[in-house]
Amino acid sequence: MAFLMILPSIIAIAIFVYGFIGWTAFVSLTAWTGIKPDFTFVGLDNYVTVFGNGRFQTNMRNTVVFTAFFLVTCLVLGMLLAVMVDSRVKGEPFFRSVYLFPMAISFIVTGVAWRWIFTPGSVPNDPTGVNLLLQRAGLGFLQSNWIADNRVIPDWYPDWSKTKLGVPMAMVPVIIAAVWQMSGFTMAMYLAGLRGISEEIKEAARVDGCDELGVFRYVTLPLLRPVTLSAVVILGHISMKIFDLVVSMTNGGPGNATEVPGLYMYTQVFSANKIAQGAAVAMIMLVLVALLIVPYLRSSVSKEVE
Amino acid sequence: MTEAPAATTEAAGTAAAGGSTAGGKLEIFSWWTNGGESDGLNAMFDIYKTQNAGVEVINATVAGGAGTNAKAVLQTRLAGNQPPDSWQVHAGREALSYVNADQLEPLTGFFKEQGLDKAMPQFLLDQLTINGEIYTVPVNVHRSNVMWYNIKVFNDNGLKPPTTMDEFFTVAEALKGKGITPLAVGGSNKFEASHLFESVLLATFGPDDYPKLFDGTDTLWKDPRAAEAISTLGKMLSYSNSDRSAIGWSDAAQQVVDGKAAMTIMGDWTHGFLLSKGLKPNVDYGYMAAPGTTGSFIWLSDSFGLAKGAPDKEQALAWLAVCGSKDGQDAFNPKKGSIPARTDADLTKYDEYLQSAIKDFGSLKLAPSAAHGAATTNTYQETYHNSLEQFSSDLDEKTLLQTLTDAAADNTK
Numbered sequence: 190m191a192f193l194m195i196l197p198s199i200i201a202i203a204i205f206v207y208g209f210i211g212w213t214a215f216v217s218l219t220a221w222t223g224i225k226p227d228f229t230f231v232g233l234d235n236y237v238t239v240f241g242n243g244r245f246q247t248n249m250r251n252t253v254v255f256t257a258f259f260l261v262t263c264l265v266l267g268m269l270l271a272v273m274v275d276s277r278v279k280g281e282p283f284f285r286s287v288y289l290f291p292m293a294i295s296f297i298v299t300g301v302a303w304r305w306i307f308t309p310g311s312v313p314n315d316p317t318g319v320n321l322l323l324q325r326a327g328l329g330f331l332q333s334n335w336i337a338d339n340r341v342i343p344d345w346y347p348d349w350s351k352t353k354l355g356v357p358m359a360m361v362p363v364i365i366a367a368v369w370q371m372s373g374f375t376m377a378m379y380l381a382g383l384r385g386i387s388e389e390i391k392e393a394a395r396v397d398g399c400d401e402l403g404v405f406r407y408v409t410l411p412l413l414r415p416v417t418l419s420a421v422v423i424l425g426h427i428s429m430k431i432f433d434l435v436v437s438m439t440n441g442g443p444g445n446a447t448e449v450p451g452l453y454m455y456t457q458v459f460s461a462n463k464i465a466q467g468a469a470v471a472m473i474m475l476v477l478v479a480l481l482i483v484p485y486l487r488s489s490v491s492k493e494v495e
Numbered sequence: 496m497t498e499a500p501a502a503t504t505e506a507a508g509t510a511a512a513g514g515s516t517a518g519g520k521l522e523i524f525s526w527w528t529n530g531g532e533s534d535g536l537n538a539m540f541d542i543y544k545t546q547n548a549g550v551e552v553i554n555a556t557v558a559g560g561a562g563t564n565a566k567a568v569l570q571t572r573l574a575g576n577q578p579p580d581s582w583q584v585h586a587g588r589e590a591l592s593y594v595n596a597d598q599l600e601p602l603t604g605f606f607k608e609q610g611l612d613k614a615m616p617q618f619l620l621d622q623l624t625i626n627g628e629i630y631t632v633p634v635n636v637h638r639s640n641v642m643w644y645n646i647k648v649f650n651d652n653g654l655k656p657p658t659t660m661d662e663f664f665t666v667a668e669a670l671k672g673k674g675i676t677p678l679a680v681g682g683s684n685k686f687e688a689s690h691l692f693e694s695v696l697l698a699t700f701g702p703d704d705y706p707k708l709f710d711g712t713d714t715l716w717k718d719p720r721a722a723e724a725i726s727t728l729g730k731m732l733s734y735s736n737s738d739r740s741a742i743g744w745s746d747a748a749q750q751v752v753d754g755k756a757a758m759t760i761m762g763d764w765t766h767g768f769l770l771s772k773g774l775k776p777n778v779d780y781g782y783m784a785a786p787g788t789t790g791s792f793i794w795l796s797d798s799f800g801l802a803k804g805a806p807d808k809e810q811a812l813a814w815l816a817v818c819g820s821k822d823g824q825d826a827f828n829p830k831k832g833s834i835p836a837r838t839d840a841d842l843t844k845y846d847e848y849l850q851s852a853i854k855d856f857g858s859l860k861l862a863p864s865a866a867h868g869a870a871t872t873n874t875y876q877e878t879y880h881n882s883l884e885q886f887s888s889d890l891d892e893k894t895l896l897q898t899l900t901d902a903a904a905d906n907t908k
Contacts, residue, residue, distance in 0.1 A: 222874060222908050224573060224596030243894070244881070308741045311676070315755065337741040339888040359740075442682055443740030444888030445881070459567030461877030462592060462908070 217468035235469035243351030267375025288373035300437030303366035307335040382416035521810035524579035526565035531767025535831035578802035580811035585868025586796035601628040631798035635833035639793035663786040679747035679756035682740040689883035698787025699724040702860040709870040713903035767832025795864035875906035
């Protein structure tokens, strides 16, 4: 009976999720270029082409940079906000909502708004957006090219790589926008975690002679570990699949300095009609996200069994 | 819109020729959403509605320069067997992708029936012919190699707009010294750098060799002139604004009319954009062939085809009749800032820029545009646009030459 209840959703997921994953995997092994399907089997050729492509290597660099900075900043900022909100400030519900609201906005909207903010204008004399604010505030020396900045720091270009390794400066505004949107969400997760820690445990630590910093370091933080893990998984899979924010904010530019695999997949499939290559990129992205999520699922399932 | 009443008298004739269509619907798919473009499209819709009363016209537009976004949506619909009745495609090699995929209905008979084979220039018909058949009806012709400049900036500084590359660099150096951006270049629409590059290629290779760059082989990309063109482009970009990737072609044109920049090289849809801003040619802005391309005309043409298995074939044929007709083209083109693909246009309807373009189109050497599908397929264009945009950012000449050489064969797909 219970099985019958879940049967419809199992069928729907089997077709619309796993069926299409299977189809994409199949297409990625064919020679399909052009509007008309071509199912000639070519093995892993598309994967070899994609990994050997300087543009895709740039995409992978960008994903690593974006994920690392986005994750760390969101976690630190989210935790800070949660601790602040949790410390019985006046008007706590108000601040909670203020921090959480950006999450309710679509990444496209966030991208367009932050694009306007970070469009540099003509530096230094005729700036726009944040550069204009800096100029007016007498902080003109802080002006930068933001989303048009083509520098990669450090500009490391080893022989085995077809792309410059380092942090593409144009990615910084994108990370700022993403953090602006998602740190409130991280705060909400941590806040729930903090509220779940019983006051008695903290009290016990204090009785044992722990100061407030010690309570946080040795009691609160370890008890928040499951929250951190969940946050890493949720934010991590968002950042690996990020597409809408980048499209609306930089469209991958300058050059390919902020292009991510999702955007590359999209242009290969829909602009260039390189369907099979796009499918290969999709499979690579799936594997990356799976590498993050599967261990998490296994650990949480095994805990439930215990 | 002012043309609509005049067209009414001819309505009966044309509609009868395309098969009278009472009621039903018609879905037209295009990427015309910007000022002059949508005005022109609406002017054609007005004529269509007068001639085909009761037909519900669905205007499916998807914004995005050079049709990048629209093509993505179209691709999905074609893959899902949900074609719009008629869609915009650049005339020339770009239609090849759709013909290869068996998505377009041949229109050779329709051209004869409508007298288009006599009304349009032979070279254009030759370019439109794929495997012996014509598949799309060209609505207009645009010129790509146009330089738009701020007359006042040049006068104030005692400079003359450059006609050769050497003159360009002399003028650019002088303007730079005065704190004016010599050349405004965009990038956010992803085709600005590649657009600029085709004028540089033409200036370097000349109109006879230029088309061979896009014949599907890498022969001419291995010619030393290819590397020379790339380094010329790099030098030009060094005289342009540093926020290229953050602004679009229309922002670049705006910088020129605002006097922040002196010149921009962009297709003559820029004219339509500037008109929609209430500006006047030869007063608020000047125009001439891009440096080094005087005597040549890089053309591109927007055209409409008939979908194979179009849901509303009868209505779509009536639409294509409007697209090809003198009335339709004379209503559309003055607003869009382009010239008709027919030779019998009513010159009085066109302003001075367009009249000069009509004259140039008939007298200069013609070369197909690479950035806008006249010489390139969708598959090739993506790499062409992206590699040039990347170059605009890092000015890495070696990588660009390598990428374009490797990609040459994509232009047959």
